[in-house]
Amino acid sequence: MNEHINKHSIFYFVVLLLLPFLAFSQNENKSKFDKIVIDAGHGGNKPGAIGSKYKEKDIALSVSIKLGKLINENLKGVKVYYTRVIDQDIDLYKRSTVANKINADLFLSIHCNSSTNKSASGTETYAMGLGKTENNLEVAKKENAEILTESNSIENYQGFDLNSPEGDILLSLYQNAYLQSSLDFAAKIQNQYSKNVPMKNRGVHQANFVVLWKASMPAVLTEIGFISNTKEEEYLGSEYGQWTIASCIFRAICEYRNKIDGLNDPIPEISKLIPEEVKEQEKIRQQNLLIAQQQKESIEKERKELAEQKAQQEYIQNKEAANKAMNGKDLVYRVQFLSSPTQLSLSDKKFTGLEDVFSYNEKGSWKYTAGLFASQKEALDYQKRVKETYADAFVVAFYKGKRVSIVEAKRLESTTN
Numbered sequence: 413m414n415e416h417i418n419k420h421s422i423f424y425f426v427v428l429l430l431l432p433f434l435a436f437s438q439n440e441n442k443s444k445f446d447k448i449v450i451d452a453g454h455g456g457n458k459p460g461a462i463g464s465k466y467k468e469k470d471i472a473l474s475v476s477i478k479l480g481k482l483i484n485e486n487l488k489g490v491k492v493y494y495t496r497v498i499d500q501d502i503d504l505y506k507r508s509t510v511a512n513k514i515n516a517d518l519f520l521s522i523h524c525n526s527s528t529n530k531s532a533s534g535t536e537t538y539a540m541g542l543g544k545t546e547n548n549l550e551v552a553k554k555e556n557a558e559i560l561t562e563s564n565s566i567e568n569y570q571g572f573d574l575n576s577p578e579g580d581i582l583l584s585l586y587q588n589a590y591l592q593s594s595l596d597f598a599a600k601i602q603n604q605y606s607k608n609v610p611m612k613n614r615g616v617h618q619a620n621f622v623v624l625w626k627a628s629m630p631a632v633l634t635e636i637g638f639i640s641n642t643k644e645e646e647y648l649g650s651e652y653g654q655w656t657i658a659s660c661i662f663r664a665i666c667e668y669r670n671k672i673d674g675l676n677d678p679i680p681e682i683s684k685l686i687p688e689e690v691k692e693q694e695k696i697r698q699q700n701l702l703i704a705q706q707q708k709e710s711i712e713k714e715r716k717e718l719a720e721q722k723a724q725q726e727y728i729q730n731k732e733a734a735n736k737a738m739n740g741k742d743l744v745y746r747v748q749f750l751s752s753p754t755q756l757s758l759s760d761k762k763f764t765g766l767e768d769v770f771s772y773n774e775k776g777s778w779k780y781t782a783g784l785f786a787s788q789k790e791a792l793d794y795q796k797r798v799k800e801t802y803a804d805a806f807v808v809a810f811y812k813g814k815r816v817s818i819v820e821a822k823r824l825e826s827t828t829n
């Protein structure tokens with residue numbers, strides 16, 4: 413009997429000892445973060461921003477699908493849900509409704525930025541909140557504009573008015589519970605972009621986006637670059653660009669999941685996430701770009717050399733002609749009107765209408781003169797004409813082909829006479 417009790421006690425004691433481990437290992441196996449909703453912005457008859465080659469809705473969808481693929485292949489235990497996988501029009505409010513229904517852990521909406529300023533560039537990521545700057549308000553207004561074309565918009569958005577401050581405040585009352593996590597995730601995305609994407613980091617912001625409005629989980633909207641900027645549109649439209657952006661977001665998701673689930677799972681490098689054939693294509697593209705650049709440079713160099721040769725030839729011919737014209741006179745006057753760091757061709761437009769254009773080099777700078785006179789008085793008369801085009805024109809003197817000062821010229825005149 414005694415022995416029997418002892419056996420039981422030992423059994424319970426062992427179970428008690430093991431309990432925390434059993435509980436722990438169960439937690440280990442069951443990650444808390446296991447559902448993500450990827451929302452490709454726009455779709456169907458709502459193309460979003462339109463670039464010169466691509467539409468926002470298509471780029472957003474391509475990046476979304478790539479991101480989903482990366483999660484499915486590399487993040488076991490996390491299930492991906494899409495708001496759309498085809499070119500389809502979905503009302504903004506329905507997008508987060510889907511996420512709420514399945515009790516998702518994260519909602520991510522993917523978009524492209526656009527601006528009438530063609531040089532506007534960079535990536536930025538938003539969480540829900542009152543837009544504090546003109547830019548934030550503009551971006552939200554553009555992305556929200558879709559609801560104006562949705563049916564029953566009054567009912568679905570509680571009469572939300574895009575342009576009223578009341579509408580803005582009403583929207584910002586939602587979502588506050590998840591603001592910190594949303595901002596944290598947004599920062600992780602921007603951090604990845606800034607390290608791996610050749611675009612400016614425009615940072616993390618807050619604005620009221622209808623698509624994030626009622627999401628009852630951390631939710632962000634990421635603008636992956638400007639479709640209105642030629643260089644960025646090219647990148648956003650390329651397979652390599654899309655895979656890089658998807659890989660950045662994927663890494664941010666891994667970091668975020670590690671943090672909230674207290675994990676330390678390794679996160680694959682970007683280069684490991686981009687498919688081999690895409691990297692290969694990009695390598696070939698870069699090589700071709702380099703070759704094209706080198707060709708362009710060598711053509712430009714050749715053109716410059718030819719132009720210099722031509723200018724030099726003209727310079728010699730012009731000098732000979734000038735000497736001949738002066739009939740062996742040692743002292744001549746000209747009107748100087750231009751100075752240039754590079755040698756110009758005498759057929760340059762700058763010399764139109766001028767006579768006897770002549771150039772000489774002084775201390776590495778090319779000086780240009782017009783007219784050829786035996787006396788300073790004649791040169792001064794001509795100077796008036798040159799001044800109509802070149803206000804700073806002035807008379808210069810040459811003795812035996814060498815530039816001399818006017819004082820020196822006067823002295824030479826008086827001694828030779």
Ligand SMILES: [Zn+2]
Nearest residue numbers: 453460523524
């Ligand atoms: Zn958009």
